[in-house]
Amino acid sequence: MKNSTGIKIGLVGMGKIARDQHVPAIAGNPAFELVAVASPNHKLEGFPHYPDVASLLSAIPDIDALAICTPPQIRYDIARYALERGHHVMLEKPPGATLNEVRALVELAEQQKVALHATWHSREAAGVEPARQWLANRKVRNVIVTWKEDVRVWHPGQTWIWKAGGLGVFDPGINALSIITRILPGHLVLRDAELAFPSNCEAPVAATLQLRNEHGTAVRMEFDFLQTGPQTWDIAVETDDGRLLLSLGGSVLRINDDPVMQAPDREYPNLYARFEELVRERRIDVDVTPFRLVADAFMCGRRVVAAPFVE
Amino acid sequence: MKNSTGIKIGLVGMGKIARDQHVPAIAGNPAFELVAVASPNHKLEGFPHYPDVASLLSAIPDIDALAICTPPQIRYDIARYALERGHHVMLEKPPGATLNEVRALVELAEQQKVALHATWHSREAAGVEPARQWLANRKVRNVIVTWKEDVRVWHPGQTWIWKAGGLGVFDPGINALSIITRILPGHLVLRDAELAFPSNCEAPVAATLQLRNEHGTAVRMEFDFLQTGPQTWDIAVETDDGRLLLSLGGSVLRINDDPVMQAPDREYPNLYARFEELVRERRIDVDVTPFRLVADAFMCGRRVVAAPFVE
Numbered sequence: 001m002k003n004s005t006g007i008k009i010g011l012v013g014m015g016k017i018a019r020d021q022h023v024p025a026i027a028g029n030p031a032f033e034l035v036a037v038a039s040p041n042h043k044l045e046g047f048p049h050y051p052d053v054a055s056l057l058s059a060i061p062d063i064d065a066l067a068i069c070t071p072p073q074i075r076y077d078i079a080r081y082a083l084e085r086g087h088h089v090m091l092e093k094p095p096g097a098t099l100n101e102v103r104a105l106v107e108l109a110e111q112q113k114v115a116l117h118a119t120w121h122s123r124e125a126a127g128v129e130p131a132r133q134w135l136a137n138r139k140v141r142n143v144i145v146t147w148k149e150d151v152r153v154w155h156p157g158q159t160w161i162w163k164a165g166g167l168g169v170f171d172p173g174i175n176a177l178s179i180i181t182r183i184l185p186g187h188l189v190l191r192d193a194e195l196a197f198p199s200n201c202e203a204p205v206a207a208t209l210q211l212r213n214e215h216g217t218a219v220r221m222e223f224d225f226l227q228t229g230p231q232t233w234d235i236a237v238e239t240d241d242g243r244l245l246l247s248l249g250g251s252v253l254r255i256n257d258d259p260v261m262q263a264p265d266r267e268y269p270n271l272y273a274r275f276e277e278l279v280r281e282r283r284i285d286v287d288v289t290p291f292r293l294v295a296d297a298f299m300c301g302r303r304v305v306a307a308p309f310v311e
Numbered sequence: 312m313k314n315s316t317g318i319k320i321g322l323v324g325m326g327k328i329a330r331d332q333h334v335p336a337i338a339g340n341p342a343f344e345l346v347a348v349a350s351p352n353h354k355l356e357g358f359p360h361y362p363d364v365a366s367l368l369s370a371i372p373d374i375d376a377l378a379i380c381t382p383p384q385i386r387y388d389i390a391r392y393a394l395e396r397g398h399h400v401m402l403e404k405p406p407g408a409t410l411n412e413v414r415a416l417v418e419l420a421e422q423q424k425v426a427l428h429a430t431w432h433s434r435e436a437a438g439v440e441p442a443r444q445w446l447a448n449r450k451v452r453n454v455i456v457t458w459k460e461d462v463r464v465w466h467p468g469q470t471w472i473w474k475a476g477g478l479g480v481f482d483p484g485i486n487a488l489s490i491i492t493r494i495l496p497g498h499l500v501l502r503d504a505e506l507a508f509p510s511n512c513e514a515p516v517a518a519t520l521q522l523r524n525e526h527g528t529a530v531r532m533e534f535d536f537l538q539t540g541p542q543t544w545d546i547a548v549e550t551d552d553g554r555l556l557l558s559l560g561g562s563v564l565r566i567n568d569d570p571v572m573q574a575p576d577r578e579y580p581n582l583y584a585r586f587e588e589l590v591r592e593r594r595i596d597v598d599v600t601p602f603r604l605v606a607d608a609f610m611c612g613r614r615v616v617a618a619p620f621v622e
Binding site for chain 1: 408409411412418476499500504603607610612614
């Protein structure tokens with residue numbers, strides 16, 4: 001820590017997630033002070049602006065940390081640049097475009113003795129930790145994950161999502177993977193996958209995954225990026241002792257149809273509270289399991305061609 | 312070790328690689344005793360035969376170790392079954408069908424305190440270690456990898472290679488990845504990839520990869536599975552102090568066009584020597600870097616459709 005009173009932080013990438021989540025979460029945490037933003041196009045009123053990470057770090061070399069909210073395809077070069085200069089780094093999800101990039105960043109952060117945080121915001125949803133605790137003592141038979149949203153509503157203009165490395169429907173789907181790998185005991189491995197690619201895109205618009213763990217739990221996941229009308233982000237778990245339903249991306253928890261948890265969203269405030277700990281202790285928190293499952297699905301999944309996508 | 316004099320080993324999967332490489336390598340190493348084979352179809356003359364791993368381990372519960380040479384899609388269940396019962400395990404390459412499977416096996420082997428060896432036979436080729444040493448003190452500018460072979464000659468009847476999880480041309484290509492990740496310093500990350508899938512197959516027949524490391528080294532890899540005539544397994548490295556060429560899959564080394572190394576093939580004997588050490592010390596040697604690069608290429612690569620493949 002270069003500053004013992006507050007953590008001076010900069011945001012790199014000023015897209016939707018930075019504005020909607022990171023800016024208010026930083027403003028609400030007295031441990032952090034937002035001192036600048038870097039983005040080729042977008043400014044943030046009231047804060048110094050730089051076109052890229054190099055000019056930001058050159059102008060403010062004593063900044064403590066950067067939160068990287070750019071599209072995943074360019075995250076690695078930015079994170080490496082910051083880590084090499086001794087700054088702590090928070091990464092939006094997924095933590096990079098490739099798994100080897102993330103491995104390289106972990107080794108660099110270890111060398112530099114700085115904090116590196118690969119965040120999974122959905123794991124901070126209110127129902128996730130109570131769900132994990134409830135499931136820990138039960139035999140899980142069957143899990144159905146339904147993650148269906150309208151890309152035109154939630155990702156307007158985000159053309160990067162359809163490019164190679166943008167992951168398509170796995171950009172929201174990885175949130176479901178981050179939750180199930182947190183709440184289910186054991187090791188989930190992929191047994192089958194089918195990915196549907198629009199004929200004009202490099203990333204899938206829909207996918208079906210079948211996973212399994214060593215305890216015999218079967219998980220079926222349905223991802224769809226063209227869902228109009230009601231949107232669904234549900235995880236339904238059948239156990240030998242009742243049924244659990246996590247809905248709205250983990251924020252609402254029902255057990256045997258009784259609501260047991262519906263708390264206000266604290267996902268990003270929780271991530272920044274965790275990042276503060278990591279920075280103070282110069283520690284690394286990088287769990288690539290959800291991202292590794294995505295890579296496994298791309299590597300082993302069957303591919304089918306879908307209708308072209310036009311926003 | 313259940314037997315202090317020799318390591319009793321069984322082979323699971325009796326395809327081409329088991330017959331051509333594992334059987335003679337075990338026969339040539341006095342530390343090992345081949346006691347049985349398991350395969351649904353193929354027997355090995357002179358050795359007890361079982362149809363599957365469960366019947367082999369049920370009949371010979373005091374066997375020390377298994378070498379798993381099946382197609383990768385079924386390796387995980389077999390390896391898990393053996394590790395759960397306390398046996399040491401050697402895995403042919405790639406170490407599984409998915410990365411999460413391999414991670415699960417590593418954690419299981421750690422729990423069980425048995426040896427687990429993810430082998431990369433090409434790293435044992437004669438020229439690889441001298442190449443690594445020569446490159447360690449030089450600035451590498453540019454690497455061209457050309458891995459072009461005829462699938463009909465080298466993989467006759469191996470239909471699994473074209474199925475989802477069979478990896479197609481990455482089955483030989485991962486050998487090249489295993490060599491370059493050993494001989495080049497730094498962290499190679501994928502910058503671009505194009506994969507060509509036959510219209511009737513779930514795995515690619517050709518691929519072009521561009522990688523890069525933090526020292527500015529650029530690596531271009533060309534994989535082709537339909538090469539007739541001369542076959543090519545070459546790695547050409549340009550440095551600031553001369554040129555290195557590894558050919559024939561790493562067995563022939565030339566520096567500035569002078570042959571410096573051409574030794575008889577010791578790939579599998581070396582792997583079994585290493586496995587003996589791991590078994591004696593109950594250690595794990597699992598480097599997934601080459602496999603992780605393959606997954607990255609599937610996840611981020613552009614796809615093109617190629618002509619249907621008929622063997």
